[in-house]
Each structure stands twice: as C-alpha cells, then as structure tokens.
Amino acid sequence: LQRDAKGQYLFDLLCHHLNLLEKDYFGIRFVDPDKQRHWLEFTKSVVKQMRAQPPFTMCFRVKFYPTDPAALKEEITRYLVFLQIKRDLYHGRLLCKTSDAALLAAYILQAEIGDYDPGKHPEGYSSKFQFFPKHSEKLERKIAEIHKSELSGQTPATSELNFLRKAQTLETYGVDPHPCKDVSGNAAFLAFTPFGFVVLQGNKRVHFIKWNEVTKMKFEGKTFYLYVSQKEEKKIVLTYFAPTPEACKHLWKCGIENQAFYKLEKSSQVRTVSSSNLFFKGSRFRYSGRVAKEVMESSAKIKREPPEIHRAGLVPSRSCPSITHGPRLSSVPRTRRRAVHISIMEGLESLRDSAHSTPVRSASHGDAFAGPGRSGRAESSERVAVIADESYSPADSVLPTPVAEHSLELMLLSRQANGAPCSIEEEKESEAGTPAAEAEAGGELRALCPGAGGLGPAQAQQVNKFVLSVLRLLLVTVGLLFVLLLLLIVLTESDLDTAFFRDIRQTPEFEQFHYQYFCPLRRWFACKLRAVVSLLIDT
DSSP, X not given: OOTTOBHHHHHHHHHHHHTOSOXXXXXXXXXXXXXXXXXXXXXXXXXXXXXXXXXXXXXXXXXXXXXXXXXXXXXXXXXXXXXXHHHHHHHTOSOOOHHHHHHHHHHHHHHHHOSOOTTTSOTTXXXXXXXXXXXXXXXXXXXHHXXXXXXXXOOHHHHHHHHHHHHHTSTTTTOOOEEEEOTTSOEEEEEEETXXXXXXXXXXXXXXXXXXXXXXXEEETTEEEEEEEEGGGEEEEEEEEOSSHHHHXXXXXXXXXXXXXXXXXXXXXXXXXXXXXXXXXXXXXOOOSOOHHHHHHHHHTOOSOOOOOOOOOXXXXXXXXXXXXXXXXXXSOGGGOOOOOOOHHHHHHHHXXXXXXXXXXXXXXXXXXXXXXXXXXXXXXXXXXXXXXXXXXXXXXXOOOOOOHHHHHHHHHHHHXXXXXXXXXXXXXXXXXXXXXXXXXXXXXXXXXXXXXXXXXXXXXXXXXXXXHHHHHHHHHHHHHHHHHHHHHHHHXXXXXXXXXXXXXXXXXXXXXXXXXXXXXXXXXXXXXXXXXXHHHHO
C-alpha cells in the first residue's frame, strides 16, 4: 500500500478479490497495540490509522448485520454473512437456548459434511467439531439426531439459508458486545443491532431501545450516555461506564454509524455528530457510507451470473484433515504461542482459500454448554427477555484476537518486567475484554509505581479538560466584550438620535476619543480606500 492510500482503496481491493458487490454490510477491523478494537475508516489513510508497524493484521468482518439475511440478493453475500454468524456462535456472541443451538449446529454440519453416511460418520461424529465455546454430550447427541433425521438432502446453500433464517430470530443476532458497567457497578454488555440498542446482563436482555426512540448519544471520558424518547413524551437517559476512554469512544462511534445505517432513509441526511458540551472540546464524527435502504435498492438492481463460491471441502468427520486452518492454540508450544500476522496482500489471497469450516473440538472443552446459569426469571415486561440458559459471556471465547506480533512481544516483556506470569491464558485475547480484569491490571500497575507522578492518566485528562474549559470561557468572554465595544462605537458615531446616545456624545471622554482617535482613523481608512480604487481604475 502507498502511504496515502485510503481505507476505501483497501476495502474495494478486498471486495474485488472476493467478487462481492453487496459490500456495504462489511468492514475491516483491526486491534491496536493497546488491544482496543477499531473499524478501519474508509475516508482516512490506512497507515495513519495504524499505531503499529507494518505488516498490519486486519480482519474482514460483518459490520452491519442485514435486517433479513435470507433476503440478500447474492449467494456469495449470504455465505459470508453465514461465516460471520457461525463465528459469532463459536465465539460466544450468538448465545441462545440449547434447543436453538442444536438446530444451528446441525445446519452447519449439513452444510460442511453433507448428508449423514453411516460408513463415514461413526457414533459420536458430531463431537469432532467445535460449534460453541462449551459442549455437553447431551447437546452433541441432539445435534447428530437432527442432522441424521431432519436435514437429509439439503445442499450447502439451503442449509446456510436455513441457518440464517433461524439465527435472525434470536435475541443476540447481530450483537457486537461492548463490555461496560451500569451505574450500580454491575457488569453488562452493550450492543447495536439492526433493530435497535440492547443491553445484556446475565442471561437476560434488560433493555431494548428501537432506533427511532434513540434521540442522542454522547460520551465523556469513560462515560457513555444514551438519550431515549419513548411514548407519552417519556424521556430517559441510560448511563454506562466503559473500561477505558478509547473503548467508550469506539462504543460511541459504533452507535453513531449503526443508527445512521438503519434509521435514515438517505445518506444525504447524515450529519456530523459531536460529543462535546458547550465548553468541552469533544470528538466529531460522521458516517461516510450508504444507509440500509439505499443498499437494498442497489442490491435489487444487480444482474450478473452468480459468482463461484469457494466453500470448504466436504470431508469425513473420522479424521477431519482439512477442517481446521492451522494449528489450534492448544497444539502450539508455549514459547511460540503468538498471534500470527500476515501482510495485507497475503491476507487478501488467503481469504478465498482459507478453510471456513468448523474447527475440530479440543479435548479441553468438555464442559456443559447449557450450565445452570442464573435461576432468576425475567420480569413480565416486553423489554426484558431471557436470551439463553446461561449467562452471556463472550469473553469465554476460545478464539484469539489477531494482534501484531511485535505488539504482543512488548506486552509480554512488560508483564515479565512487572513480575507477572506470561501464561497461555494471558496470551489469549477475546474481542470483548473483561472490564474487571483491566481494572485489576490497572490497580496493580499503580500499586507497583506509587511514587511515579501524582496523577493517573484519567485524572490528568480531567485536569486538562478543566483547564481548556476555563481558557475557552475566558476567550469567549473577551471576544464578546470586544464585539460589544465595536458595536457601541459604531452606534455612537452614527446619526442615530436618541437620548441615550446624545448623553454619551456630550461627555468629554467621548469628544476626546472622537477627535483624537476616531476621526484620524476614519480619514486614514478613506485615504487608503481611495488609493485602492484609483489603482483598480488605472489598471
């Protein structure tokens, strides 16, 4: 890439490689050295958005989940959305009840290995695949039973379509969780879906706000505010606290983009949004893409031969030689267990040929998928719903977040310098971090350096904001006084005849100002103006 190459260039190059036309649902995600996730902004330079050194590690992801994925125009688009939702299921994001989980896993199995064959699929064959963060034998038997008896004869495309239709009906469909805490200090996950804003706590969806009810979103430091206007002019403000200011800003930007994409009728209605108050300089952000309605209208006009789809090969589950794309973390030596980074062009080539099939199960994940969870029942409210048999915890994922290798080395070296053990579990990073763990790590760091400065980063940021606010207030006050003074001079020197201005004109101070300063200045300006006019006439 050239240093000035925009994000749009890279994204178009990737979509051309994948032969993808319905590309507005997708985006490119990366993780900075501080392990904060970001969406690549298409209007900015790629290199300038990266805080790490090349080669850069990026991920092709669904950014805006389709409201109805089964209604997508092209099969290639449905297949890519299927891969993302299958990954959400494996990552612990698409959490659902055990009965729904078994059906979804059976659809995946049918799409990847085809019809059940007693000669190729021995007893317990479904246990060879890893569909969820945790499994149970009962769930595996249910998956195999559905695959044998209900899905025979379905093609991969049909199974994927049925998978999408089922996933769309789940409460956690389209959830990209942001870990936060509420005002009481309870852990929660905030997310933006095609239908609105949701808050997940435990195994319940405690809030669901439709997009047309969201009036404003803003953030200050780690605090995120959501302003809601419901029926009967009822207005509420939801307040949540993110782990870091950077995480809160990312949450805010995701909210602005999702609301613009799903709520607006035209992209021309998109406006620049600011998170600032009157005297605080905040962030300004503007969504730069098309909205959902425009994307659907554009998709309806696509007329071409369906592109070829490179699915993973249908392989027997007995040995599953090509199911997994590379060694799992559990099989890599401890000294070499690092995130693998690839160059951008290598990544583009590997996307088509990478095995998208379900990973083989590791023997270490034998825990029950549907644990006891919380026994509390949802209240009888239309906005509170039980989403699963267990608590929502996407941080339990077994998938690592891709981070540049040198960034990971720096992290491990810093932990070793602080005396912290560099275990494999610490090297694993899920895309939704745990706020408590980050707070604990921050507390340990402050305890190790008690004499290093009097203020922490958050406190220093608050002090800087206060100083800037005072300076801004002072400048505004001086500017207003100067404007008022000029206005008073103009009015008093005018022919406006009122008692107030007559009294001012008769004072000795005004007469002195008029004859010693104002009149010479007026003559000087008039002379200069005549000189300029005569010069223009001569030329």
